[in-house]
Amino acid sequence: MKQYDYLIVGSGLFGSTFACMAKRQGKKCLVIDKRPQLGGNLYCENIEGINVHQYGAHIFHTSNKEVWDFVNSIVEFNRYTNSPVANYKGKLYNLPFNMNTFYQMWGVTTPLEAEAKLEEQRTEAKVALNGREPENLEEQAQLLIGKDIYEILIKGYTEKQWGRSCTELPAFIIRRLPVRMVFDNNYFNDKYQGIPIGGYNKLIAGLLNGVECRLNCDFGENREELTALADKIVYTGAIDEFYGYRLGRLQYRTVSFETEIYDTANYQGNAVVNYTDRGVPYTRIIEHKHFEMFGQQLLDCPKTVVSKEYSTEWKPGMEPYYPVNDTLNNDLADKYRALAAHEKDIIFGGRLAEYKYYDMAPIVKRVFEIVKSQGL
Template identity: 55%
Template sequence: TKNYDYLIVGAGPFGMIFAYEAAKRGKKSLIVEKRPYIAGNTHTHTEHGITVHDFGAHIFHTDNKEVWDYVRQFANFNGFQNQVVANYQGTLYNLPFNMNTFYQMWGTKTPDEAKAKIEAQKTAALTDLGDRQPRNLEEQAISLIGTDIYEKLIKGYTEKQWGRKATELPAFIIKRLPVRFIYDNNYFNHRYQGIPVGGYTQIFENMLAQSNGLVDVLTDTDFFDHKETLLAEFPRVLYTGMIDQFFDYQFGELEYRSLRFEHQVIDSDNYQGNAVINYTDAETPYTRVMEWKHFDGVSDQGKTIVTKEYPQAWSREKEAYYPVNDDKNTQIYKQYAQEARKHHPEIIFGGRLGKYRYFDMDQVFNDAFNTVREEFSIAQEFNFAHD
């Protein structure tokens, strides 16, 4: 281990990008990954000619041209645009909330009619709102979109996904969903959107292949089985696991939400007619059903693969998916972040679990770029693609 410059804990996007960029600067990294493969939760595999996202739908979407140019060095992206359909007790609606949804819900045909409907529902439900900011997800949702849509398309889905009442969730979660007064079902507002043809894993395999032999990966290797030895041997560490676990939970356990996926191969050319269908009632135990062939339009004849996504409580032996960024956890996280700054300047904490943030993929890429810039003192305009 003497000639490694970096120990990297976790072979997800953050760790892989850092290792690749370090290699371009002649620095050698050892990556330890507890799972049997790289790519973290973006991991994909191909079956019956269909690329399956093993940890839920990953749609790359961004406004950041640097990120978009960068990621496309490692794969070809298709022109997929996410257009989600919601099923509420057997009735279908278009998402995100737009003129199609309003027409289906109320029969309104113009933006003014839809706005009047929303305004009336908002005023009736939120009598004490006045000029203050919405205090929680329920208030935020009703003030954006009114009570009908909140009750049918938001409440059940959100409470299933997060395992708690919408009144106990932060408002910012729902702010991410577009509300549009045009007939446009694109789930995202970003300029660039797509899925890598053949899946995400190849992106990180290609990074490794282009690292001049300066990146070694040990899969099936849990950092915590060797923590003291590894920290003693490596002067510089990038850690992308759960920050509370790193500090042995000394300020308390951070909460996460977990997911369970049920994959099914079906003898059909086309099972549900869309990539993603959300089940927005409280009773259906899953939140959404993905049909993978519709993400990139290729497959064996007569076969399709469908995945149901079930939210579940998190405990230490389950995968942590979503950080629960409410006040309580934010306070706990701050203590860990401060401990890291004060006592471990030699360790970089990064990624969704290391930073305890509800990150999109493009945000992880951007954050990794910033870490690389800082680590190697690179100016802001630095162009990764042509270094």
């Protein structure tokens, strides 16, 4: 009999949620992580009394009550409403695309006026296509939203994010764009959204309460020894790395941050400001205190922490963030998934192991499904 029921590789949201649910069913788990701290990309560092999202902004949102109730059973969440702002050459626009955006863009004040302007621009895009299907992201975006919004709010940001021209990106990356004919800056349509009160470290600590964890422990370097410890493995690392890149390397985008402390209570007035001009090297600026501090509490904290976010091509040694979901990489990922499907005692889960972009709530829901399939 082995020492553990499950060896869980990675202490991010997927691994930590699985460990929590398995422990509730009496299973013995060992969680390992190659980093010196728990939480994966959810890890926050407290700087000047502010929880700084070290690996980029994370906002939990869902309409699934079971998922929301589960995470709130671990730690109470606040009601943070995500309302990002876009900065294009010094002019500000509200996101997502709504009546505030259309007023800022064209001066229209009614939904009928906005819809007429959008339809006029969509028609221009249809005429340019001359009956054929969009062949790239630029053509698809203009067909959905028109030239003005594409040029000002989509093109530069997307090209910085992916490191490729929009004419080189496949059309399927933008299948739809949310358009709201109301004055509503709430970015998400989900019923529930928020941030754990006290930060994401509290969520991870709660999920892993009573679970044995080992930090600075690299699965790849100690694979044989670690595999021998448990009946089954839950693997949340990169799937191509698990297989020794035998079919080739998958591509990722990664993110780097420039973080600064300012002697001001309020730097930009919002948690997230996107910079959509291609000439600005960073994609957005995050002011972390706005995720958890509101009103007088925000002003009573005399300093603020701000991170500029840069998107770059991933290279070995960097942290992989986002799968590059073009045809080439998706085909390669399918081949790795086919290998994974033949594994009897290994569960692949999460953004890297499934080579799939996940928000946080779908990660939790995915764990629910896998735990159920495991008979836990």
